[in-house]
Amino acid sequence: MPTFAPGFRPATYWDENLTRIAAVKGTLRQNLLIEEAASGIPNDMPEMLRQPSLPPAVLVMVRAMDAAFVSGEYLPDLLPEETEIARITRTRTPEGGVCSIRAQKTDTEIRYRAVDEEGGDYTLARNTSADPLTLRELTALIDTARCTASDGDALLLRRDGLVLGEAACRLQTLNPEPLDLLDFLAASSVYYPGLEDWYEHALVKWIRLVQNGTRPPIDSEAVLKMPLEAGTD
Secondary structure, three states: OOOOOOOOOOOOOOOHHHHHHHOOOOHHHHHHHHHHHHHOOOOOOOHHHHOOOOOHHHHHHHHHHOHHHHOOOOOOOOOOOEEEEEEEEEOOOOOOOEEEEEEEEOOOOEEEEEEEOOOOEEEOOOOEEOOOOOHHHHHHHHHHOEEEOOOOOHHHOEEEOOOHHHHHHHHHHOOOOHHHHHHOEEEEOOOOOOHHHHHHHHHHHHHHHHHOOOOOOOOHHHHHHOOOOOOOO
């Protein structure tokens, strides 16, 4: 059963314990800290690995072991009063390319932006809010984001939607088995425990609709509400 609540809204994005975890760039390191916080059981991660960035020498050593271990480690630094509220990880790119959704506190509002490890240029349909977003509002922001890549990679030249849009792009350009898309993409958040479950369910549903001959949208909430009927657009 789904464990997400679309109306869930964090009380704040600037809880000291959560911002410390959200500041950690590496996906593997951040996930271990999220699990630690959720379980309440301390792990044995050294203090050095709990810092936002790894020392350059350590980063080189870790990358030499497995490029997947440095997923997220090349994200840009946070701006002052900024925190990461969600991330999308493309798990089968050589280094697990990460897109980071960020919120910055100002005197009058919360400002949003998206960045990644490849220098992509993101346009968000919503750039500000007075309060933290609900889970539904966050997924709408993710689903309507547009990325234009700056590295000339044809696969990333332009795409709409950071999860289902990415899945549609991969399906069209790489033609993988639809079920393989489950291993390509992952969403996570320090502030929204239900975000991962939301997109796991949406991606599974999207794939089943594709297999049934449907052309599903890249709006994850719309996909979650769609019936599984073959041959419908």
